[in-house]
Amino acid sequence: MIDYPLHAYAIVCDNDCIADAEGRFPDVLRNDADWLYFQSGLDRAAITLMGRRSHETNANHRNRLRLVMSRSVSALVHRADGWWWNPAERSLPKALKTIIPEGGEVAVPGGRDVFDLLGAASFTAFHLARAHGRAIPRGRGLFHVCETGTPSDLVLRDGGLRPGSIQWLDEENLVSLTVWRRRAEEELGSSE
Ligand SMILES: NC(=O)c1ccc[n+]([C@@H]2O[C@H](COP(=O)([O-])OP(=O)(O)OC[C@H]3O[C@@H](n4cnc5c(N)ncnc54)[C@H](OP(=O)(O)O)[C@@H]3O)[C@@H](O)[C@H]2O)c1
Secondary structure (H helix, E strand, C coil), rough: CCCCEEEEEEECCCECCCCECCCCCCHHHCHHHHHHHHHHHHHHHCCCEHHHHHHHHHHCCCCCCEEEECCCCCCCEECCCCCECCCCCCCCHHHHHHHHCCCCCCEEEEEHHHHHHCCCCCCCCEEEEEEECCCCCCCCCCCHHHCCCHHHHHHHHCCCCCEECEEECCCCCEEEEEEEEEEEHHHHHCCC
């Protein structure tokens, strides 16, 4: 079976926001150690799946293969800046089979609409960094429900993911990382 493990990457603040009220990536979430961790995840992946806004606000300097989610296209379209995909017209496995028939890891840096559409239950792992002691009023949530007070931890648990131990990516600047994984993968890992 061709395998497309989905690995999400995000950094949130205390109130589980990934962006400010206008959808911009705010300075309070910028951190060099998180950026390096995120980039190493993208390097491991065969493709990066992101929402159209995230695609447009993050230049593709390393020319990685991108799959951009948008309602503006029909099914799956190849463009100079990557593959554009409309999930209402083509399933994700079918789209991936067209682009990377050999399989491979899919890195998913969001944003919120992508995380909502795929749902926590679809991820093999969710790499969640957190900038502690900071909040973004009326910001864009990791998931939509986070904007009305549902903690991201609850959404990830409900999706069948379990947290690994919390580690500091940057202790001085209070940025931590928790990798949430599907239990089956943990069991596989522990039997190796
Ligand atoms: N802190 C973090 O870790 C993190 C992670 C990701 C992003 N961000 C930041 O968040 C901001 C952007 O994120 P965002 O949540 O606003 O937007 P986004 O998820 O990146 O993109 C939203 C776009 O996705 C498309 N879309 C949404 N639902 C769809 C559906 N059901 N079917 C097809 N297409 C759909 C739409 O594109 P069309 O309008 O073209 O139809 C929509 O405008 C940026 O500033 C980015 O840097 C931060």
